[in-house]
Amino acid sequence: MGDYQKIVVKKNPKVASRKNPETRYWRRFKSPILIKEYASIPSIYFSPVAPYDFAVTSSTRVQIYSSKTHQPKKTISRFKDIAYSASFRHDGKLVVAGDATGLVQVFDVNSRAILRTFREHTMPVHVTRFSKNNVNVLSASDDRTVRVWDIPTEASVNVFEDHEDYVRTGLVSDENPNLVMTGSYDQTVKLWDMRQNGCVMTMNHGAPVESILMYPGGGAVVSAGGPTLKVWDLLGGGRCMHAISNHQKTITSLCFDGSSSRLVTGSLDHHVKVYNVEDYKVVHSVKYPAPVLSVALSPDDSHLVVGMANGLLSIRQRQIKSAEVAAKKQKDERLRTGAYKYFTQTRQDDFVVERERTKRLRKYDQFLKKFQYGNALDEVLREGVHEPAVVAALLLELIHRDGLKTAITGRDDVSLEPLVRFLIKHIHHPRYTNLVIDVTDALIDIYSPVFGQSPIMDDLLKRLLFKVKQEVAFQKELAQTVASLDMLFARSGASSSASLIHTAPSSTVASPRLH
Structure with a gap:
């Protein structure tokens, strides 16, 4: 068996911060x-x-x-x-x-x-x-x-x-x-x-x-x-x-x-x-x-x-701050005196050879390596610990391993709550919509026989349903708006073409270049 490959978290483009x-x-x-x-x-x-x-x-x-x-x-x-x-x-x-x-x-x-x-x-x-x-x-x-x-x-x-x-x-x-x-x-x-x-x-x-x-x-x-x-x-x-x-x-x-x-x-x-x-x-x-x-x-x-x-x-x-001037003066002094730091500092043209450091696996990677899919999912869903991109990467990995059902089966309402809250929060996000829909389908297939037995889960599922209906209504309005704009653009284009034809001289209309 080859070495374990860590989960690759997709990095989406970010707007450059003005505060770096x-x-x-x-x-x-x-x-x-x-x-x-x-x-x-x-x-x-x-x-x-x-x-x-x-x-x-x-x-x-x-x-x-x-x-x-x-x-x-x-x-x-x-x-x-x-x-x-x-x-x-x-x-x-x-x-x-x-x-x-x-x-x-x-x-x-x-x-x-x-x-x-x-x-x-x-x-x-x-x-x-x-x-x-x-x-x-x-x-x-x-x-x-x-x-x-x-x-x-x-x-x-x-x-x-x-x-x-x-x-x-x-x-x-x-x-x-x-x-x-x-x-x-x-x-x-x-x-x-x-x-x-x-x-x-x-x-x-x-x-x-x-x-x-x-x-x-x-x-x-x-x-x-x-x-x-x-x-x-x-x-x-x-x-x-x-x-x-x-x-x-x-x-x-x-x-x-x-x-x-x-x-x-x-x-x-x-x-x-x-x-x-x-x-x-x-x-x-x-x-x-x-x-x-x-x-x-x-x-x-x-x-x-x-x-x-x-x-x-x-x-x-x-x-220029006084601290910057003092640091530069101290550096120049070291270079002049030939201190130890002069011989150990890295210069622009130097080639630095470093030994390859062993990279420690994250906790969710350690669970995945041991095929403990449920524990890995619990780890990434811990509140305030991991970003949504990490949760999405783990869910994708579970789907590719055919381990999603294993990870979410056999849970009570308390252990299911973080997952459902993640689905509610991100089902409208374009980056995660398809993934969230697949996870929601798997969740419904497994737990539909026991719906109605937990007030917490019933409330969360109602919120999820409301979010889905809201998004569907928004998409319908968006489609109608796009259709109206297309019609306006088509009419304005046709009218401008007609005006050009009426104002063009007869010699220009008969020109072979337009044919």
Whole structure:
């Protein structure tokens, strides 16, 4: 005999609760501040260092906003055309940006002076990023080229030309500055190696790629194109691990939270969604008044900033509790000192091997395993202990085992009362109606000879009969209403067709296309 299989309780879909911890956390990003810029906002980028100011690119300028006052503290307007993709260096002291003429410029944040200019692109540059080695800058353009620049000499040290359409997103790996990742409107994501001066991996997203992100550790990358997110395993040769589509329109922007455990997406469908990267389920969603072009979270998870196509900039702030700051400081201290918890904690890229734990059977499963059907039924019917879904699952199991009659035979009115009350309560519920009818039929077949001998059972059976008559009457009224609506729809459809025929020109009626 094989191992006993536990009862499978059917899980019906539930409406997401607004009171779960995840929702409560994201709802703390409140009191949005709306600022109107001169044009659409294609790029928002936070400084990696405190106080985490952020650069907003719009029209022909880049504005550095203060994370404390939420007002522009610096404005860089040294562009001859529309500016794109302003981003900070890793120390927060320099900013690099491209523009629609193909120019790439490096600015000092404090003085706003132009420090370096790179001129070899011939079309708009939508991607500019600093390498973590602080001596290279990545740029990608609509001229289909990707260039890596040497900052001191202002010369391009690598030129990648394998893309066949506009290159609109890219990054340099934080783990290995020799690796560059780009996404293009030719629907591909490419990994480039500066040491080989060529492409070492190509992944086909299946739609024009708008944004990419690399996970910490560099083992995986997520790409956004059309309404779909795809997660690629770089260590597995570019295998697609997940494909997620929760937006209705094109996803335009991606970012991680401070711990990289949540992925935030912005889309043209006016929504910003938050995903749990463990299972890629949406844990929160926010609707905005216009299509979202850019979204960014501050490194300390205190600010959520969104840029829209109509020029609106939305800034939401979360008040960080002192306990959260203290916990983070304590964790950082442990990591610095190399304490025991540093070596035992689980990291994102770790594989955790656990021994399989023996799962204990529920009490009703234990009774079923011993073929004690009556005791199993009594166990699930105990008041306030089990949900209706568990009772329904057990009754179905008894019917499949041909043990329902065994379970309900030989009972007195006291032991039958919980079962009949369950039937009364759920006979009108669509999920359980058919099952309750089958159990009621079995109950009547067994106990009809003794009906009238127990006042308790007689009262319960009258209530059950009244509930059934009430449901039948309701179904009749519903059928009449549906028939009346069908008649009204049929008449309105016929009248509209007749009016179209009378108003149509004679030449249109005679057109062969209508035949």
